Amino acid sequence: MAQTRTGSNLIWNIVSYAVLIVLALLSIGPLLWMLLTSFKVDDDIVTRTMVYFPTRFTLENYIKLWNQSGYPVLVINSLVTTTLTVAICLFTGTIASYAFSRFNFPGRTPLMLGYLVVRMFPAVLMIIPLFIVMRNLGLFDTSLGLAVAYTSFLLPLFVWMLKGFFDAAPKELESAARIDGSTRIGAMFRIVIPIARNGLVATCVFVAIAAWNEYLFALMLTSSTGSRTWPVGLQLMVGEFQLPWGMLAAGGIISILPVIVLFALVQRVMVAGITAGAVKG
């Protein structure tokens, strides 16, 4: 190893760069490949010899996809479901998270753990009864029903993530507000929540991405007529036709665009909060 601290520092920096670049390529590579594939004509995809760069750029995959398989409907369904999920989590989860963060009351710890333990229940175990119940309630194959089902595993996550952000807001602010005459609910809405706004947005985006991407529940709780979401639709294409790679790729790209956009929004909060300088002593 190098003689000096700076010397060994330098070596580790080089190693780090190498590792990071390799990982970044590995992470992004498949996405780029999918992007390229979506622009290729079928002859470029299913050929004897590998074609890396499209011989000619085409949008026919996107057009076919949009027109043929009812894709727009799927996307809209997903949009509706995701929005409903986020809304439900937002309204019920924010206040619950606030309560966990701000108040100490008997039963707090077991309740908090309880919110977390429910994530341990296998999805398969829950889908069956949910299937039956939703059917009976008439919520089967509805966006609302699916959204409610999603909250079963997204709500605890929402509450836990948001609690972390609430914890970071100083409690003295509310005390000051209440001395100034505000009620608890007033302090909650007018003081604390605006401060935790960034965290609230990040948590909502996290939940939105998860709801948008979800496959299993959507597979089981929707059918073709009503509220099927895009992941199910996309996967079904694999079975129906003879592996239409081009259209699959196009479908994939379209569907993850919202995710990329949302991710771009929150990544600053996440990455910045995490990479912003090591703690000094």
Added chain:
Amino acid sequence: MSRGRAMAALPPPRSTWDAINPLRMLGELSETRYWMYLLLLPSALLITAIVLFPTVYGFQLSFTEMRLNRPAGNGAFVGLKHYQRMLADPIFWLSLRNTAVWVTFSIVIEFVVGLVAALALNRNLPGGKILAVLILVPYFLPNVVAGNMWALMLDSRVGVVNDILVNIGLLDSYKAWFADPNTAMATAIFVEAWHSFPFFTLLIMAGLKGIPADLYKAADIDGAGAFAQLRLITLPMLRTIIAAAVILRVIGLVNSPDLLLILTQGGPGRSTQVLSLYAFQNAYSDFNFGYAGALSVVMFVLLMLFAWAYIRLSKVNQD
């Protein structure tokens, strides 16, 4: 109407409108002693209805006979019949073993790669933020897209990975990664690790931020090299976070058959059959809800045992 005030009473209503103003009543409500429970009520109700109730029902199912394609005798209590059948079921044991392989290797790879990425990113090198964003992307991709993307890249006829490997000389000819029972599991594990390692990176990076830089300076003066510092300072201080990450990830891996459903459906020849998939297939291909319920209960119990054992063994509570 005093209902246990938390602090001094608010000023009395000044007019009739004031007296029935819902916002004001909410304000008054928020001062009561039970306010926090009210805050928790909506979400608690929701979770009880959506999670607890179906789970209890699912437990119940494991003791009943419920086959959707054989209506006769449905709902009949059959005691431990399903569990007995399970013990004698060779596919169950195979699934159990596969699940152990699937979970263990995925977690180990995800943890190691995630840790390395986190350590590298923590050095705050110029350009680090961009690299961080790129590296985190796989975790936010849906299983559907990740699975199919790799299926294309690893395809036995048109897969680009095959092409590259052949050109480099590591392979003689295109390989059917998912069709060969010997490689299917390993390939699936690779895709899963690719998908979820950023989860570890995220959590570990948050943890690294909490380690004071002075510790490493003291260690430098004490003569500890990089690996000693990792082993004796970094990892012990990350113990709680690693435990949380591992447990959460194990839960995810055991419980959801999503990725394998998309990639292999348990094949070829059951080489990637895991418990969650088996339960899923029993429920939705064979319509044997009772048996599927029993399998799920076993999964749940295994998870709880694992979490308990891990927390005790890793001495997390000693900190």
Added chain:
Amino acid sequence: MATLSIKGVRKSFGAVEVLKNIDIELEDGGFLVLLGPSGCGKSTLLSIIAGLEPSSGGDVIIGERNVNDVHPKDRNIAMVFQSYALYPTMPVRRNIGFGLEMRKVPAAERDAAVQRAAELLQIEHLLDRKPGQLSGGQRQRVAMGRAIVRDPDLFLFDEPLSNLDAKLRVEMRTEIKRLHDRLGTSIVYVTHDQIEAMTLGTKVAVMKGGVIQQIADPQTIYEKPANMFVAGFIGSPTMNFLSGTLERSGGTAVLRHGEAMLALPGLEQDVGAYIGKRVVAGIRPETFHPGEGQGTLTGTVDVVEPTGPDTMVILSIGGQMLTARLGSRDRPKLGDTMTLAVDTAAINLFDPDTGDRI
């Protein structure tokens, strides 16, 4: 035990020059204090001596060895951090012995050394606890234990007492001095507290803006500060600065400020060149005493602060405020006119433009 020699050390972070040409010589067994306000570069200098930061130029020589390119672990130094930097997951015993462990010292020898260090610092009863279970003062001792157990050539202390409450601080200050007397190892000590500097150091380097303002033994710094910054930084309450014009009357120099005239018979400085020019006189509060004498000043009492053993009186003399430390029996009333005599031999004159001592 070794000498420390710092020759022409510079440090820049990008375009910002944090240390400018530092030269220091420390004798074997000496106690060097780097004293200054935050941002003056003292901690950076300490890091460079430790090898945790590379310098941008110059040499650091420990003993006879130029250690510029030597890793911290090979410089045979030990450091006590402001935050103590104890390894939280290890018991105290392992914390103290960690340096020895990393150097592959056999367990028996290690344990003996740890035991000796613990006894010296009276922490044997804490050896099996974890840092999280200790109080601030105890952690401080463990940090010192870790430093002394390796018997290094040089101790480095980075503001070790800042995180302690006032009473503990005094206690630990005495501990450190006692340790220095017993072990005789050379020490470099960084602080912003001038009392620590005065009581602990054999040599004090006052720093500001990356430059050493003055380096000398504490007494010299106190009595003959090199410039107004040093004069004002050392001593509590701060030295008074009285500006006026220097004149000659009879055989002595006289400071004139408006109506007030202060004769300076015992002045040791050579002030010939400054006759007729403006100067600043530095007068320490304790050099005042009530009464008559050769050099006197008269003014109006503005504030009276009894402190128990003394009384601080702030006088307004021709518009300038001066603080005098008088005895506890002296209780002038507000608004009184008071005449104080000054020990003129202890006065320092400064050039008002450069701030340097004349």
